[in-house]
Amino acid sequence: xxxxxxxxxxxxxxxxxxxxxxxxxxxxxxxxxxxxxxxxxxxxxxxxxxxxxxxxxxxxxxxxxxxxxxxxxxxxxxxxxxxxxxxxxxxxxxxxxxxxxxxxxxxxxxxxxxxxxxxxxxxxxxxxxxxxxxxxxxxxxxxxxxxxxxxxxxxxxxxxxxxxxxxxxxxxxxxxxxxxxxxxxxxxxxxxxxxxxxxxxxxxxxxxx
Numbered sequence: 001x002x003x004x005x006x007x008x009x010x011x012x013x014x015x016x017x018x019x020x021x022x023x024x025x026x027x028x029x030x031x032x033x034x035x036x037x038x039x040x041x042x043x044x045x046x047x048x049x050x051x052x053x054x055x056x057x058x059x060x061x062x063x064x065x066x067x068x069x070x071x072x073x074x075x076x077x078x079x080x081x082x083x084x085x086x087x088x089x090x091x092x093x094x095x096x097x098x099x100x101x102x103x104x105x106x107x108x109x110x111x112x113x114x115x116x117x118x119x120x121x122x123x124x125x126x127x128x129x130x131x132x133x134x135x136x137x138x139x140x141x142x143x144x145x146x147x148x149x150x151x152x153x154x155x156x157x158x159x160x161x162x163x164x165x166x167x168x169x170x171x172x173x174x175x176x177x178x179x180x181x182x183x184x185x186x187x188x189x190x191x192x193x194x195x196x197x198x199x200x201x202x203x204x205x206x207x208x209x
Contacts, residue, residue, distance in 0.1 A: 004068070004075040015075070015188035027184030028195060029149055034170055034179040037206040052179065053139060057083050057101050057206035060137050061200045065194040066067040066185070070161040077124045081162060084136040087126050095119040095126035098136065137160035140166045150182040161186045
């Protein structure tokens with residue numbers, strides 16, 4: 001990881017401006033075309049969830065601004081961002097998991113499956129210091145419903161800089177499977193332009209076998 005030199009940082013004024021707000025987080029809700037990813041997953045015996053999550057993480061790691069975090073009043077850029085996930089259990093609770101990012105799907109998927117088993121075989125939130133880790137993006141999935149809006153709980157911490165990405169249940173529109181996605185980030189670090197870069201690369205990855 002490296003420290004950003006705030007004196008010469010092109011976003012310094014943006015960061016100072018938004019960081020004074022009680023809630024500096026902004027976000028959007030949109031859709032991506034997951035049709036090719038879904039078909040590819042089924043044809044190759046892959047988990048659709050694992051496949052699109054991995055592609056999301058490739059896209060996240062392609063955007064520098066999504067790697068920025070606020071740590072001890074400094075801006076740090078991590079070299080690699082990992083996946084924080086929520087996993088549901090049969091008792092209708094959920095727990096948190098952490099998956100190290102690898103560009104290799106099989107490596108990523110093996111660790112993801114291990115985390116899923118760990119979560120399903122324990123109780124509670126299984127925080128595992130996720131409140132301390134910063135080199136991750138918090139992913140959640142709402143598999144039961146599609147959505148066109150989303151509200152996350154917040155403690156209005158001006159220094160909370162870990163983005164959140166949430167997926168819903170895909171819907172079929174004009175013969176294409178469309179996956180709803182919400183993404184939120186600290187506006188002092190990330191603009192709509194950077195979210196658009198992520199979404200564009202995510203779509204490229206979804207279209208890639």
